Amino acid sequence: MYPSDLKYTKNHEFIKPLGDGTAVVGITSYAQEALGDVVFVDLPEVGTKFDAGDEFGTVESVKTVSEIFMPSSGEVLAVNEDLEAHPEFVNEDAFGKGWMVKIKLAGALSGDLLDADAYTKLVSEESH
């Protein structure tokens, strides 16, 4: 159910390495489901550098405002500007048109990331 080409955090972000030293980051389908309607996404400036685990923005839903954390160190190359007018893209397609930032990876992926199987297990434990 969770794509195997993505890696995941315990905080429910995903990172999708594109194979050219860059990666796309967002929140998982499980996270958007738990948050409910996403109504506002606050994203960083292009060029900002983050370490793995740094807060890089917030996602506001009808329920709450949640911080989002960078899965792996890198520099922001692009942000998904469509989310300003269409925050609901995060609900509709979290892994696709609901992506949040594209980063240039600083070195290898963080060793703390979960693969799809481990993330599936985490989610099934949390939802029970």
Next chain:
Amino acid sequence: MTEPLKKTPLFDWHKAHGANIVEFGDYLMPVWYASARNEHLQVVSQAGLFDTSHMATIRMFGKDAYDVLQWCFTRNLDSCVGKDNAPLADGKCVYGVFLDEHGNAIDDSLVYKIKDGEFMVEVNASMGGPVAKHLAEQAKGRDVTIIDLTDKLGKIDIQGPASIKIMAKILKNPEAVFEKLPYFSAKGHFDPASTLAGQVQLLDGTPILVSRSGYTGEVGFELFVERAQTVKLWETIMAAGEAFGLTACGLAARDSLRAGAVLPLSHQDIGHWTYIHHPWPFALPFTADGRGFTKAFLGSAALEKASDAPYTLTFVGNDLRKVDAHDARVYLDGKEIGTVLTCVTDMAIGRHEGRIYSIASPDKPAGLAIKGLSCGFIRVGSKLAPGTAVEIRDGKRAIQVVIETDVRPARTARKALKTFM
């Protein structure tokens, strides 16, 4: 030892229809189904259906029931109906508060006069027991019988402009039911033994009590029915509402709709502080000059003496961003002046050149993109004039908001029912 959480008769329906379930007081309740945002917008534009069976109903009988309520309730039952301050007549209901001797709010309530010697008191979830006990203490030695019907009834609210057409499809003689049913009035009875039970019936003869009221600011009804009939009533309305865009709504939409309608949530916006300076002065029996009360009642002496009571004020933000009310503070010119009681987003409104418009505003500028505005209530030490800008801040963010007297314009609750037929 903690009691297990309670379920309303509709719990299985909510689960089967994809509701996200949360703990709300002692109850497991739907917070939203597919989308709280759409549920909110649907109530403003069409109609929504709410399970409110967690609320509690108290019946009061006896020749002294009126006197006991007149002492315990903040409204003057001799002069509370309409512009002419008419007495609470049969089939009328009125919003007010039960205070303790310190002038603090125990709970807010709708009090219905069913007929001479029979009243109905609708209070919040888990408050049936405490309010019934409070009334019984105040009624000692009087001719009053108080019956707490907590978890014995079903209650369903249908709200929004399409409510009338939907109800017309499921009632016997809907024209007669809607005739002379102004805002804050009721007809029929949930109790088959009542002489009023014939007044309002479903097509199969099930008696219900229909109240022209609600908690969204939009036109609609609160429906009371015997508990065993709750699921049937809900499913009958959902089926009839399909053609009118009716959607099931959870507590999130209920919360954002009521804040947009400037209605308090008991135990959050009113509670254990002096109930005197707030956006609901109509709930107190002020004299015409506003300097005193038209009756003495439990708590009135404390209200008259109150000198340092806090002020509860309504605010509206400049965009849809909100703060977490539980840990947010209010700042004026950088100085902390109070706390945030409620902060939610009314998704149906937006600002344009300083004015608030609703998706339902007939005069909204063409092309205005309405994305929602944060709104709610703050409690501060002194009065702030409407238009005053303050900052509210939680651990994550600070937002600028403006003190206002009203939130969502073009609400429909008070419009004549015939407008919607």
